[in-house]
Amino acid sequence: MEVEEAPGYGQFEVKFTGKSIIKAINPLPGPHILTLSNLDLLSGRFPVTYFYFYSKPFHVSNFIPIVDILKTSLAQTLNYYYPFAGRIIPNPNTGEPEIVCDNKGALLVEAQANIRLKELNFYNLNQCLQQGKLVNLTPDFPLQIQLTHYTCGGISITFTFDHALGDASAFGNFLVSWSEITQKKKMSCIPNHRRNLRARFPPTYHPSLDQTFVKCTIEEIINMPTNKIRLKRLYHIDASSIERLQKLACINGYKRTKIEAFSAYVWKVMVSAIDECHSKCKMGWLVDGRGRMCGDENSMSNYIGNVLSVAFAEASLIELKQNSISDIANNVHEAISKVTNQDHFQDLIDWIECHRPGLMLSRIVLGQGGPALVLSSGRRFPVAAVDFGLGSPVLGTVCSTIERIGVAYLNQRPSARGDGSWTISAILWPELAAALESDTIFQPMSAGHLQL
Template identity: 25%
Template sequence: MGSSVRVKEAVVVTPSEPTPPCVMLLSPLDSQLFLRFTIEYLLVYRPGPGLDKVATTARLKAALAKALVAYYPLAGRVRPSPNSTGLEVLCRAQGAIFIEAVSDRYTVNEFEKVPKTVLQWRKLLSLSVPDVLNGSPPLILQLTWLSDGGAALGVGINHCICDGIGGAEFLNYVAELASGKRGCPKPKPVWDRHLFNVPPMTRVDSTSHPEFNRVPDLCGFMNRVTNNLRPTCVIFDKRRLIELKGVARRTCQIADSSFTSFEVLAAHVWRSWARAVGFPPNQILKVLFSVNVRNRVKPGLPDGYYGNAIVMACAQASARELGERGIGFGSGLVKKAKERVDSEYVKRVAELVSESRASPDLVGVLILTQWSRMGLDRVELGMEKPVFVGPICNERYCLFVPVKGERDSVKVTVAVPAASFDNYHRFLRE
């Protein structure tokens, strides 16, 4: 069988108006070693009545060019700063990449099923960027027309320039321009990366930040969790989340036993993953999850700030504790980890990554990211809202993604070792 996706056109799209030629400094949070990759989204749309594919493609390209006027760093190129350990963006209106493709195999309904392999949907964003600092474009959009008239939008955004919330704001702006909507004025994109700058030669103790501390590898951890992976996808509806909260309250050992849906679901997934993979009882395990700090730092960040305004919170326990002490125990750990993230915590992270290039060690780690509240499910292209939002490639990093038409439901995607697949689902159902 030939390729399931055929590229019709790949072009460079530059800002539709002149933009400032300059060098823009990125913040210490932007420059973190573990954020030097491309965030890849996949949004799938049902066919609309009388949809004009040629006109829709032209509107999307024109909207991208117009959006790049306000968000002109996304048309630049990220590079190391010659004067520091951080990064900067060379802004010369170099442009983003727009790809139009067609598929003779995929239909919209295809995306209601779990992909068979982690790379099955790779060609829906056919230009992969393994090194975001080698002059590659920081933004790639691929519009693939599906065989039933629907469309898939693959998006790649350099994580050094913006976080998920910032990227979703940009995509919604592009979509509004493409669909011709005229709503309330949006916040002007705000750069202001200096807000996370730290004084030079600061020395900070990293022991209060377990995300940066190494733990002993008792089991060949990376080989165990990265080989022969099989994608999984499980939806937790409102009723199931309420059930999990009840179990967490009954089994927790802290005075304040009120948990959010995120806290109990993060704990449940972390625990189920750990039990399914079968780590040694004394293996220390961590769950790292991103926390939006826009309203946690003092003063708060201005509306429209689209840089990385996230830090990684960390909960940790032994495999034995996770398995034996239950979801209430794990929920308490996640809750405490989240509550530790305040303005001072963010400042210490900025100092650590700036001065010592601190980066999380991946031994014992499950990384969890919440996409379900970023606004990706609102990105319209003149074809109504997407019926599917998820990753291009399903990896071992766990994502909470939105469910079409069910705001209180969460879809959990993560790739687990094939040998752990059945047990992982069994533990999730408990």
């Protein structure tokens, strides 16, 4: 699908000026294999990219010292996050991926943009991702970083991780640790690389998991129906809008979270963006199991790996049209509650054990089962805290370079402004984008929102 350049934005070009392989300065004594957990296998191997943008630091006038400082601190950080400097290759016997911790290194690319940071089209992420301008991936490196300098002195840093390395919580810990080491601060997280999420013997699970997850082939993944889900967009949502939605969701004595209220609103809006041949639609939520596996979130807060499941709910279009935000938020709350417990995550680990080896995915993510949208909440994901001596970023968000995707996605992050507003990164079909933008809640991200 052709993506037109938005009016009012100059032609964005990037010139690559340098490439370095950064290795841990104190590597392990010898290479060793880190076996992935069952939940790592479920998350798969696709790339996850985080974008951080910094306006010109008042005390920095030269790009070269910044690059040198980041290279040095990254090498120090990889001492603690050594799997991020390894290789991910198939096990010769099972074919399942495993991490070879051999300090091959992370790839760091330097680039120069031809525009000022404020001229970047923050709304149309398709444009930023075209031709590898801000994310130029090389398959051999599980961690890749690109530092791009803008004509105004602003800087963007994009971090791309192989999902086998971990999930948002793991990557957030890495980014905070790197920024702390850069600023010569004490590390607030000592990473745990044990990946000790084991199946029971014998494994057993609730039969409902067979309806949610499925073993699949690489051909099914490559050929999944995309349902026109190709628009990559970035939105700003005011704190006042979030609070208003939460008030609507909390009537009748119910106490609902901001995410539950926001989900109810989005689910209701979806109705106008679905073809009449469908009578139902689904919504899903990524759920972090760190606080559920042990009953104490802090006990796994430094766990580096994947501890994710997904909750799903289905509703008829008629039901969504007629019900209030409060009614729909109750359905959201009930669906999420079903997976926010230790039994669910242990069942999921056992389900994967029963279906190894091979590829496994959620049926909905694979594009099976009609129109659907998945929401990922990153309310605790570090944004303002990722400071490499450049000051706090004006924007920190996530996006995917994947071309084929079977389900719409919304990724919520707190705004770098620290005023309670949100940044939403989205992958949508055109009708859904139009429906969300028809209201004042989803505001196309602009330089004005970032106070550039």
